[in-house]
Amino acid sequence: MKSVSVVKIGSLKDPDEEKRGRIEVLDVPMQPLGDEDVRIKVAYCSICGSDPHLVEGIFGWEPPFGLGHELSGVIVELGSKATQKGLKVGDRVAGNFLRFCGTCYYCQNGQQQFCESAGEAKNLGMSEYIVWHESQVYKLPDNVSLKEGCLLEPVSIAVRCMDKVEMKLGQRVAICGGGPIGLLVLQGIKMMGATYLTLIEPVAARRELALKYGAENVIAPQSQSVVEEAMRITGNRGYDVVIECSGSIHAVEALPEITARGGKLIYAAMYPNEYEMPLNLYNAFFSKEITITGMYVAPYAYPRAMQIMPRMKLEDFTAAVYSMDRAQEAFEAHISAMHPKVLIKCNDFPGE
Ligand SMILES: [Zn+2]
Numbered sequence: 001m002k003s004v005s006v007v008k009i010g011s012l013k014d015p016d017e018e019k020r021g022r023i024e025v026l027d028v029p030m031q032p033l034g035d036e037d038v039r040i041k042v043a044y045c046s047i048c049g050s051d052p053h054l055v056e057g058i059f060g061w062e063p064p065f066g067l068g069h070e071l072s073g074v075i076v077e078l079g080s081k082a083t084q085k086g087l088k089v090g091d092r093v094a095g096n097f098l099r100f101c102g103t104c105y106y107c108q109n110g111q112q113q114f115c116e117s118a119g120e121a122k123n124l125g126m127s128e129y130i131v132w133h134e135s136q137v138y139k140l141p142d143n144v145s146l147k148e149g150c151l152l153e154p155v156s157i158a159v160r161c162m163d164k165v166e167m168k169l170g171q172r173v174a175i176c177g178g179g180p181i182g183l184l185v186l187q188g189i190k191m192m193g194a195t196y197l198t199l200i201e202p203v204a205a206r207r208e209l210a211l212k213y214g215a216e217n218v219i220a221p222q223s224q225s226v227v228e229e230a231m232r233i234t235g236n237r238g239y240d241v242v243i244e245c246s247g248s249i250h251a252v253e254a255l256p257e258i259t260a261r262g263g264k265l266i267y268a269a270m271y272p273n274e275y276e277m278p279l280n281l282y283n284a285f286f287s288k289e290i291t292i293t294g295m296y297v298a299p300y301a302y303p304r305a306m307q308i309m310p311r312m313k314l315e316d317f318t319a320a321v322y323s324m325d326r327a328q329e330a331f332e333a334h335i336s337a338m339h340p341k342v343l344i345k346c347n348d349f350p351g352e
Pocket residue numbers: 048049050069070153154
């Protein structure tokens with residue numbers, strides 16, 4: 001089967017073509033189908049913010065290896081014991097690229113994100129077919145298209161973020177970073193009753209989308225002082241909830257300062273693993289008693305993500321679609337930030 005794969009590690013932005021990371025469509029063997037597994041004919045797979053990092057080699061994997069974990073498709077084959085959820089051949093589905101075992105200490109302690117035998121993530125979303133365990137697969141509602149369906153995983157991250165926020169109706173909220181996660185979180189937090197809702201984001205088109213989805217204020221950090229603007233907007237109180245979705249080390253340091261007394265600051269993105277952020281402990285904890293936390297993947301969020309998806313505005317997220325053969329171009333479009341999300345079409349389903 002055809003699969004979009006990394007064939008050369010390197011930055012996609014490298015001006016030297018020799019050194020640039022390269023993606024190609026390779027012919028790879030079909031995965032075997034276990035008794036409890038589901039084979040999915042992939043329709044769409046969206047590019048995740050983490051995918052270009054894989055091309056850059058952050059995990060040290062040896063190429064060639066496959067890409068993609070945010071996918072939708074149609075079931076073509078079921079193992080004999082994949083019967084727990086009533087899934088059928090022909091069902092339109094999406095799912096969780098992580099398989100949690102359900103048996104280890106963490107799974108049984110309400111912390112499946114730390115599952116000791118998860119990590120069996122096969123990055124084959126940008127392929128013609130993928131095999132997942134039945135527990136990873138969710139049937140899409142009729143009013144969610146296959147194009148939208150591949151966004152189930154990023155939507156689940158937004159749901160998980162709401163779980164971490166535990167906010168109260170009417171609290172002041174700022175989101176830093178208007179990439180796909182930031183914009184989905186913004187839609188979610190709007191539903192939760194946020195006030196003074198503010199997006200901090202350097203790209204103008206993303207600030208526009210935030211206003212369209214209900215942000216009341218935007219801050220352009222390249223031309224405005226984030227702290228001054230935040231204090232002006234909130235009458236010098238700061239935000240009760242601040243959610244960092246950019247992953248940018250240039251954005252993270254100012255956020256304790258714009259968090260209100262007793263407020264909560266969530267670092268919800270993925271950060272360079274050697275970066276250390278200075279933090280004034282006196283200001284953050286003695287003067288203001290702020291709570292700082294983070295998050296990793298989306299435990300217990302998928303059923304709710306599935307229910308909230310049809311209520312989110314996703315059309316801007318599904319506008320840029322590339323064929324598998326144009327994957328390199330799709331990745332370049334993704335890193336240029338000209339679209340909120342870029343999709344790879346892996347099979348043709350007429351009408352979808
Ligand atoms: Zn993702």
